[in-house]
Amino acid sequence: xxxxxxxxxxxxxxxxxxxxxxxxxxxxxxxxxxxxxxxxxxxxxxxxxxxxxxxxxxxxxxxxxxxxxxxxxxxxxxxxxxxxxxxxxxxxxxxxxxxxxxxxxxxxxxxxxxxxxxxxxxxxxxxxxxxxxxxxxxxxxxxxxxxxxxxxxxxxxxxxxxxxxxxxxxxxxxxxxxxxxxxxxxxxxxxxxxxxxxxxxxxxxxxxxxxxxxxxxxxxxxxxxxxxxxxxxxxxxxxxxxxxxxxxxxxxxxxxxxxxxxxxxxxxxxxxxxxxxxxxxxxxxxxxxxxxxxxxxxxxxxxxxxxxxxxxxxxxxxxxxxxxxxxxxxxxxxxxxxxxxxxxxxxxxxxxxxxxxxxxxxxxxxxxxxxxxxxxxxxxxxxxxxxxxxxxxxxxxxxxxxxxxxxxxxxxxxxxxxxxxxxxxxxxxxxxxxxxxxxxxxxxxxxxxxxxxxxxxxxxxxxxxxxxxxxxxxxxxxxxxxxxxxxxxxxxxxxxxxxxxxxxxxxxxxxxxxxxxxxxxxxxxxxxxxxxxxxxxxxxxxxxxxxxxxxxxxxxxxxxxxxxxxxxxxxxxxxxxxxxxxxxxxxxxxxxxxxxxxxxxxxxxxxxxxxxxxxxxxxxxxxxxxxxxxxxxxxxxxxxxxxxxxxxxxxxxxxxxxxxxxxxxxxxxxxxxxxxxxxxxxxxxxxxxxxxxxxxxxxxxxxxxxxxxxxxxxxxxxxxxxxxxxxxxxxxxxxxxxxxxxxxxxxxxxxxxxxxxxxxxxxxxxxxxxxxxxxxxxxxxxxxxxxxxxxxxxxxxxxxxxxxxxxxxxxxxxxxxxxxxxxxxxxxxxxxxxxxxxxxxxxxxxxxxxxxxxxxxxxxxxxxxxxxxxxxxxxxxxxxxxxxxxxxxxxxxxxxxxxxxxxxxxxxxxxxxxxxxxxxxxxxxxxxxxxxxxxxxxxxxxxxxxxxxxxxxxxxxxxxxxxxxxxxxxxxxxxxxxxxxxxxxxxxxxxxx
Numbered sequence: 006x007x008x009x010x011x012x013x014x015x016x017x018x019x020x021x022x023x024x025x026x027x028x029x030x031x032x033x034x035x036x037x038x039x040x041x042x043x044x045x046x047x048x049x050x051x052x053x054x055x056x057x058x059x060x061x062x063x064x065x066x067x068x069x070x071x072x073x074x075x076x077x078x079x080x081x082x083x084x085x086x087x088x089x090x091x092x093x094x095x096x097x098x099x100x101x102x103x104x105x106x107x108x109x110x111x112x113x114x115x116x117x118x119x120x121x122x123x124x125x126x127x128x129x130x131x132x133x134x135x136x137x138x139x140x141x142x143x144x145x146x147x148x149x150x151x152x153x154x155x156x157x158x159x160x161x162x163x164x165x166x167x168x169x170x171x172x173x174x175x176x177x178x179x180x181x182x183x184x185x186x187x188x189x190x191x192x193x194x195x196x197x198x199x200x201x202x203x204x205x206x207x208x209x210x211x212x213x214x215x216x217x218x219x220x221x222x223x224x225x226x227x228x229x230x231x232x233x234x235x236x237x238x239x240x241x242x243x244x245x246x247x248x249x250x251x252x253x254x255x256x257x258x259x260x261x262x263x264x265x266x267x268x269x270x271x272x273x274x275x276x277x278x279x280x281x282x283x284x285x286x287x288x289x290x291x292x293x294x295x296x297x298x299x300x301x302x303x304x305x306x307x308x309x310x311x312x313x314x315x316x317x318x319x320x321x322x323x324x325x326x327x328x329x330x331x332x333x334x335x336x337x338x339x340x341x342x343x344x345x346x347x348x349x350x351x352x353x354x355x356x357x358x359x360x361x362x363x364x365x366x367x368x369x370x371x372x373x374x375x376x377x378x379x380x381x382x383x384x385x386x387x388x389x390x391x392x393x394x395x396x397x398x399x400x401x402x403x404x405x406x407x408x409x410x411x412x413x414x415x416x417x418x419x420x421x422x423x424x425x426x427x428x429x430x431x432x433x434x435x436x437x438x439x440x441x442x443x444x445x446x447x448x449x450x451x452x453x454x455x456x457x458x459x460x461x462x463x464x465x466x467x468x469x470x471x472x473x474x475x476x477x478x479x480x481x482x483x484x485x486x487x488x489x490x491x492x493x494x495x496x497x498x499x500x501x502x503x504x505x506x507x508x509x510x511x512x513x514x515x516x517x518x519x520x521x522x523x524x525x526x527x528x529x530x531x532x533x534x535x536x537x538x539x540x541x542x543x544x545x546x547x548x549x550x551x552x553x554x555x556x557x558x559x560x561x562x563x564x565x566x567x568x569x570x571x572x573x574x575x576x577x578x579x580x581x582x583x584x585x586x587x588x589x590x591x592x593x594x595x596x597x598x599x600x601x602x603x604x605x606x607x608x609x610x611x612x613x614x615x616x617x618x619x620x621x622x623x624x625x626x627x628x629x630x631x632x633x634x635x636x637x638x639x640x641x642x643x644x645x646x647x648x649x650x651x652x653x654x655x656x657x658x659x660x661x662x663x664x665x666x667x668x669x670x671x672x673x674x675x676x677x678x679x680x681x682x683x684x685x686x687x688x689x690x691x692x693x694x695x696x697x698x699x700x701x702x703x704x705x706x707x708x709x710x711x712x713x714x715x716x717x718x719x720x721x722x723x724x725x726x727x728x729x730x731x732x733x734x735x736x737x738x739x740x741x742x743x744x745x746x747x748x749x750x751x752x753x754x755x756x757x758x759x760x761x762x763x764x765x766x767x768x769x770x771x772x773x774x775x776x777x778x779x780x781x782x783x784x785x786x787x788x789x790x791x792x793x794x795x796x797x798x799x800x801x802x803x804x805x806x807x808x809x810x811x812x813x814x815x816x817x818x819x820x821x822x823x824x825x826x827x828x829x830x831x832x833x834x835x836x837x838x839x840x841x842x843x844x845x846x847x848x849x850x851x852x853x854x855x856x857x858x859x860x861x862x863x864x865x866x867x868x869x870x871x872x873x874x875x876x877x878x879x880x881x882x883x884x885x886x887x888x889x890x891x892x893x894x895x896x897x898x899x900x901x902x903x904x905x906x907x908x909x910x911x912x913x914x915x916x917x918x919x920x921x922x923x924x925x926x927x928x929x930x931x932x933x934x935x936x937x938x939x940x941x942x943x944x945x946x947x948x949x950x951x952x953x954x955x956x957x958x959x960x961x962x963x964x965x966x967x968x969x970x971x972x973x974x975x976x977x978x979x980x981x982x983x984x985x986x987x988x989x990x991x992x993x994x995x996x997x998x
Contacts, residue, residue, distance in 0.1 A: 025221045029060045032219055033069070033162060033191050041191050042183040042212065046198040047223035050261025053195040056223065057164050060193070069160040076170040084174035085115045087165050088148070092116040095155075104154035111147035114140055115178070145181040152182055156189035168196035169205055176208035183217045198222065199350060199363075225258025234263055249437065255365045262366055298370040301349050309345040316352070317371035318383040318412075320405055322361040330390050384412035403429060404442070411445045416452035423449060427464055434614065434659040436468040443468065459489035459497040466501070470508060473662040473699020478508055496536070499527035503540055510547065511663070511701045514740050518547050535576050538567035542583050552742050554591035554782055561587050578607035582620045589626050590743070592781045593819055594639040598627040614659045621652035622668040625675040629826060629859050631714040632674050632747070635786040636816055637823035642860045645675050653688075663704065666695040670708040677715045680862045682902045685715055693728075706735040706744040713751050718863045719907055720914035722758035729755055743784040745772055750791030757798045765795050777811050786812060793831045802838030809835055824855040826864045830871065837875055846875055866895035870918040877920040889923035939973040942966060946982055947989035 025045075032043050045053045061071045074091040093116055095101045102122065105112075109119040155161050165171070165179065183192060196205060212218040226234065231253045248270075256262035302310060315331055316323050329339050343360060346352045351367060352360050362368035372380065388409035395402050407422035423446035430439035443465045450456035466481030482505040489498035506520030521544040528536040545560030561584045568576035581604035588597030601624045608617040625645035629638030649672035656665035669692035677685035692708035695701075709732035716725035729752040736744030749772045756765035775788040789808045796805035809832035816825050829852030836845030849872050856864040869892035877885035896915040903911045916924040945955045952970065956963045974985055 025056055025223060026059060026063075028219075028221055029056070029193070030063065033060065033064055033160075041186075042179075042218040043191060043193045044209075044212075044218050044220040045193065045195045045223065046220060048199050048259065049197050050259045051223045051225070052260045053197075053223060054166055055260070056221075057166060057193055057195055061162060061164060064160075064162045069162050070155065071162045071164070073164040073166070075166040076168055076172075076175070078170050084172055085178060086172055086175055088175050088178045089116040091163065091165075093118060096122065100158075101155060104151055108147040108151045111140075111143045112151065114144045115148065141177075145178055148178055149182050149185040149187065152190055153185065153187045156187050159189075161187075161190040162193065163190065164193045164195075166195045168194045168208075169200040169202060171196075171202075171205055171208070173204045173207075176204060180208065180211060180217075183212070184215070226253075226260060226263070227258065228253050231256070231258060231263055234260065235267070238264070238267060251437075251441075255369065257365055259364070262364065266366070295370050295373075298351075298367055301351055301367075302371070305345060305349060306342075309342045312339065312342045313346055313351065313371055314375055314379075315383065316346075316360070317362070317368050318375070318380055319387055320408075321365050321368050322355065322359060325358045325360065327387070327390060327394060330394060331386060381413050384409040385415065388413060388415070388418070400429075404438075407442055407445065411449060414452075416449045420446055420449035420453050420456060424461060424464075427461070427468075431464060431467060431471075434471075434661070436471040436660060439468040440465065440472075457488075457492055457494065459485050459492050459494045459501070462488055463497055463501050463504070466504065470504070471659075471661050471663070473695075473701065475508065475512070475700040479505065482508060495527065495531055496533075499524060499531060499536060499540075502527060503543060506543060506547075510550070511703050512739065514547065514551060518544075518551075521547050534567045534571045535573045538564035538571075538573075538576055538580070541567075542580055545587060546583050549587045549590045550741065550743060552782060552784065554587065557587040558584065558591065574607065575611050575613060578604050578611055578613065579616050581607070582616050582623075585620065586623060589623065589633075590783050592636055592783060592786060592815070594627040594633070594636055595819065598624065598639045601627075614655050615661055615664060618652050618656045618659065618661070618664040618668055621648045621655065622664075622671040624648040625671060628675060629861060630674040630678055631711070631718070633783065634678070634827045634861065634864065635790050635812060635825055636828075637820040637825050637855070638859045638861075639820075641858070642675065642679050646679070649675050662695050662699050663701055666692045666699070666701060666704045666708065669695070670704065670711045673708075673711040673715065677711075677718055678861045678863050680899045680902050682715065682719060682899070683904055684902075686712070686904065689715060702735050702739055703741070703744070706732045706739070706741070706748065709735070710744070710747050710751060713748075713755065717751060717754055717758065719903060719911050720758070721907055721910070722755040725755045726752065726759070742773070743787075746775070746784040746787040746791075750787045750794070753791040754794050757794055762795065762798045765798065769795055777808065781815055790827060790831070793835070797831070797834055797838065800838070802835045805831065806835035806839065824851045826852050826856045826859065826861055826868075828852075829855060830864070830868055834871065842875070842879060846872065849875065862895060862899060866892045866899070866915070867918065869895065870915075873919055873923060877923065885920065886923055889919050892919060893924075936969075936972075939969050942969045943973055943985055943989040946970070947986045 029043055029045070032041050045056055047053050061073065065071050072091055072094060074087040074094065076087045092112060096105060096116075096119060105119070106122050109122050113119045152161065152163070165175075168176075179192060179194070182190075201209070228249065232249050235249060235252065252263055252266050252270075255266050302313065305313065312328065312332060312334075316328060319327060319331070325339070325343070328343075329336060332339060334342070343352065347354065347360075350363060351371075352362055355361050362371075375383075388406055391402055391406055391409070392399065399406065403422055404426045407419065407426040410422055411419040413419075423442045427439045427442035427446055430436070430442060443461055447458060447461050447465070450458050450461065462481050462485035466478050466485055469478035469481055482501050485501035486498050486505070489495070489501060502520055503524035506517045506524060509517040509520060521540065525537065525540040525544055528540040531537075541560045541564040545557045545564065547557075548554075548560065549557035561580055565577060565580045565584065568580055581600045585597045585600035585604065588594070588600060601620050604620045605617065605624075608614075608620060624640070625642075625648055626633055627639040628642045628645035629636070630642070630645075649668070652668035653665065653672060656668045669688040673685040673689035673692065676688070689708055689712040693705060693712060696705035696708050709728045713725040713729035713732065716722070716728070729748050733745065733748035733752055736748050749768060753765045753768055756762065756768065769792060772788070775785045777789075779785050789812060793805045793808050796802070796808070809828055812825070812828045813832060816823065816828065829848050833845045833848035833852060836842075836848060839845075849868055853865065853868040853872065856862075856868055869888045873885045873888035873892060876882075876888065893916070896912060900908050900912050941959070942955055945958065950958070952963055952966045955961075956966045959966070970982065970985070974982070
């Protein structure tokens with residue numbers, strides 16, 4: 006195996022253990038005040054040693070002295086085993102000798118080799134056992150004193166590993182040190198929670214009674230954490246869905262077993278790099294697990310081993326009744342044998358009549374010890390027994406029946422049950438499990454003459470699609486279509502072509518359109534209105550994404566009528582979802598929102614969670630997010646948040662990575678304008694990662710646009726630029742006008758913020774122009790919004806105003822009397838640039854009211870800043886100050902959610918949007934911003950008086966004058982007296998008024 010792994014498999018990010026590590030670090034830091042003892046518990050392989058090692062590494066990096074000792078299995082009868090090892094380790098440290106030497110005479114009873122550095126003679130010195138109470142007390146006190154002396158000069162971490170093999174004497178010594186609460190010292194013990202010996206149990210009980218320890222109990226890793234661990238091991242590559250499912254299922258989240266299973270797979274594949282090409286049928290049980298199982302089963306009776314073999318073939322979980330039926334044993338006799346297996350820690354009791362193997366790999370190791378012929382015969386018996394015993398409830402046993410008939414090579418039954426199990430798993434949103442069943446069904450079908458394979462290929466493609474594996478899904482859809490044509494299965498062929506189109510929509514709109522048109526033709530040949538309506542829906546959605554909104558809506562409305570006539574409630578609900586998006590993309594948000602709000606309860610009632618995720622995540626688009634604030638909001642942002650959160654929750658429940666990615670980036674677009682920056686950034690980044698893992702170019706472009714928009718809002722255009730450049734490239738690769746326009750608009754803004762209008766101009770010259778008579782669709786409004794930003798930056802105010810008025814006019818046809826925040830701002834800035842001040846101010850105030858009503862905080866502070874600048878330029882200083890203060894108050898509020906690394910720059914850059922004299926709160930420009938006394942002192946400073954001279958003249962103390970000067974400078978935002986003096990001269994105060 007060493008040839009397979011060029012480096013040891015480690016988990017660099019301590020996957021799933023961050024919280025545990027933080028808890029231990031907190032204990033380590035608190036130990037500088039008083040000593041503490043920490044326990045790390047969990048089953049074998051769960052990561053106790055790795056966690057302790059990571060803590061030791063971090064502690065050593067901060068200057069803490071780290072001492073480590075381990076208990077061994079053969080040490081259980083040796084007094085002070087690990088403590089003696091610890092003392093031997095310390096005795097070779099030069100810096101420890103001054104503290105150790107005076108105490109060595111007493112410590113020799115724990116570790117005799119210390120006699121060489123003590124005044125005691127080695128001859129006759131015996132290790133302490135149970136007697137000699139006085140000597141034992143002195144030895145333990147000496148141990149505490151020695152550790153205290155070590156910790157006095159430098160913080161100390163002492164790690165004892167594998168305490169489940171510890172001896173009573175060692176526990177007494179550790180207990181003594183813990184009771185002393187040695188300042189600057191943390192004791193850390195790891196032990197297996199499933200192997201607590203009487204000695205350890207008594208020790209833990211004493212710690213609990215005296216409340217001397219804090220415990221961190223490690224549990225198994227979740228599927229998501231195992232996924233992260235696999236990616237860390239595989240060098241950042243994403244793990245295939247079936248690989249993840251297999252590894253998690255066999256390891257049950259135990260990190261050691263994760264590594265061992267991966268080692269086994271790597272051996273089969275010839276290296277880690279070959280795992281991606283490996284077809285996972287059956288995993289060879291790692292040798293380390295086989296050896297552990299052999300040790301555990303060595304002490305079992307022969308009859309217990311027979312029951313164990315039968316149980317291993319029966320399954321990871323097995324019923325007592327089934328086992329009794331197969332074994333023919335009396336209940337009491339079988340129960341006694343199962344107790345023997347429980348005592349050996351091989352199986353556990355889950356319920357009155359149900360037992361399970363402690364680990365899936367343990368079961369695999371036992372099963373692997375049987376001959377293939379034995380396993381096949383036993384599986385046949387088990388399957389037949391299950392059909393007999395559970396005849397009234399076979400649906401709940403379909404997975405087990407599929408497995409056993411497959412193992413028994415009973416191909417017809419294996420095909421039947423495996424296909425049913427695969428479809429059931431898909432319905433339960435378990436695509437990885439579905440793949441296992443469907444692969445067995447396809448293999449069984451090879452042995453069954455005349456078996457139909459097209460539906461199996463179609464279900465397989467669906468499972469891969471949910472898992473986000475584009476190539477495998479595409480290949481399976483194409484196999485399904487070809488097999489259906491050969492088998493004369495017109496319906497399956499239509500479905501495969503339609504779903505293939507949906508798959509292509511994530512990467513290539515042209516290929517998607519071809520598939521949708523073919524699907525319409527195939528559906529009409531079926532003479533099935535529901536199939537035709539479904540195809541029209543998909544084609545309509547394609548038209549919507551390519552900018553033909555009228556045709557999109559026409560086709561979906563035609564589909565809706567067909568579904569209603571056919572009484573197809575599911576088709577009707579799905580059409581409402583697609584109609585909602587068609588209206589959105591056409592800029593008709595009230596209609597779109599109405600369709601979505603009608604669709605949601607129907608989808609919930611039907612249990613269509615995948616479409617429900619789409620509908621829930623799409624509703625917030627109508628709320629005036631970054632994506633849509635060029636139109637009036639049809640729904641307040643604050644109300645949209647609940648739909649976002651529900652969408653993410655449902656997407657994760659369905660385990661659809663594509664749906665989760667969609668929900669995450671839509672949520673990011675919604676949360677950030679409300680000031681939820683950290684959460685929005687986290688969602689956007691997670692969506693980027695997910696979309697890249699599954700190869701979904703459309704969602705990657707969208708997620709990158711959301712990330713770029715947030716960075717722009719945080720005034721970090723340098724961070725936004727690379728994300729948006731990638732998004733633009735993806736939009737061009739997909740030939741998607743929508744994502745080209747959105748990415749171009751945002752990137753244009755980034756270039757302008759970076760003071761590079763030349764790059765913005767070149768960018769807009771490279772994207773397809775959108776005539777001014779086309780502003781209705783979302784993508785078209787994005788194009789014009791970016792063009793306005795460029796016009797404003799380059800002084801083309803007339804053209805900017807023309808575009809803004811056209812956008813405003815179009816909004817009025819959909820939202821009579823309503824204001825679009827961004828359009829009102831653009832219009833106001835263009836009017837101000839043309840010298841039409843009152844009109845400009847009115848437009849900005851209209852945008853301000855709309856932003857406030859919608860809770861669009863990021864737009865709100867900018868509009869306050871715009872008004873402050875405009876009013877300041879007109880000499881309206883009081884209103885300018887009020888708007889500046891409002892802007893600054895909002896920035897301070899928003900800054901609390903800005904990532905700490907970006908916060909200071911955000912506040913500073915936001916201030917640059919205000920007039921220079923109003924960049925600090927309080928209104929720094931007027932004399933009345935200061936008290937009468939502060940203004941008087943400022944006038945004296947302007948006349949050249951020192952603080953002492955001012956104090957003498959005003960009959961004040963010098964300290965009081967210093968306080969007034971400091972207050973005045975703080976209010977004005979000045980950093981020195983010269984600035985205060987210059988300001989006072991400018992206000993005519995130097996003459997003494």
